[in-house]
Amino acid sequence: xxxxxxxxxxxxxxxxxxxxxxxxxxxxxxxxxxxxxxxxxxxxxxxxxxxxxxxxxxxxxxxxxxxxxxxxxxxxxxxxxxxxxxxxxxxxxxxxxxxxxxxxxxxxxxxxxxxxxxxxxxxxxxxxxxxxxxxxxxxxxxxxxxxxxxxxxxxxxx
Amino acid sequence: xxxxxxxxxxxxxxxxxxxxxxxxxxxxxxxxxxxxxxxxxxxxxxxxxxxxxxxxxxxxxxxxxxxxxxxxxxxxxxxxxxxxxxxxxxxxxxxxxxxxxx
Numbered sequence: 001x002x003x004x005x006x007x008x009x010x011x012x013x014x015x016x017x018x019x020x021x022x023x024x025x026x027x028x029x030x031x032x033x034x035x036x037x038x039x040x041x042x043x044x045x046x047x048x049x050x051x052x053x054x055x056x057x058x059x060x061x062x063x064x065x066x067x068x069x070x071x072x073x074x075x076x077x078x079x080x081x082x083x084x085x086x087x088x089x090x091x092x093x094x095x096x097x098x099x100x101x102x103x104x105x106x107x108x109x110x111x112x113x114x115x116x117x118x119x120x121x122x123x124x125x126x127x128x129x130x131x132x133x134x135x136x137x138x139x140x141x142x143x144x145x146x147x148x149x150x151x152x153x154x155x156x157x158x
Numbered sequence: 159x160x161x162x163x164x165x166x167x168x169x170x171x172x173x174x175x176x177x178x179x180x181x182x183x184x185x186x187x188x189x190x191x192x193x194x195x196x197x198x199x200x201x202x203x204x205x206x207x208x209x210x211x212x213x214x215x216x217x218x219x220x221x222x223x224x225x226x227x228x229x230x231x232x233x234x235x236x237x238x239x240x241x242x243x244x245x246x247x248x249x250x251x252x253x254x255x256x257x258x259x260x
Contacts, residue, residue, distance in 0.1 A: 058219050059219070105251045108248070109258060121230070144223075144226055147225075149226055151230060153233060153236075156241065158245050
């Protein structure tokens, strides 16, 4: 569900200071300003147990690349998608597959939104090789051998 | 005051930022702040909050190298179906969080 003012974020701890600080200090402001949408799962007393953020994005494609692929001239060639910016699970709930399920739910929400605003992929920018391997196990594909940028095609989302 | 300015100004002002500006602009800044009944800090924070929010909201571009763009286009040309693993995870997500909201 989307983060609401009634949700308690203060006690959330994922073991990653940056992920925790975002939820504690920035999430409400960013969501209110519509810079990203924050989705949370909460316990019986409205404490956030896990969260992720989604925001729309576009990739501009070099016209020369399209020409090389035989697509021809497109005035403003770009591809729409969504960015899974942050994802965190409370330490006491880690190791139970909740992160995987959250990624799936993020992808399902992106797919639903794409039906209205367009978009064909969900992107992630994993910060290290361990996370990259984790996203690869969720069917994300790296955009080359020398990059950590990865995407999941929304067509592949149930 | 805009929603962005109100939100940012409600946060603790714990950082300092120094910058140089033309003398005339500084003078006009002081006059504009006074005319709006704000201190210079309040005025700058208000203007900055509105502009920063606008610019961040407008810049949704994910800048990829040409090689990354090519990899994305190649991937888009494929026709992946939801894998058995994805179907199983979707079932788990449904059990944990319920149906995706309409």
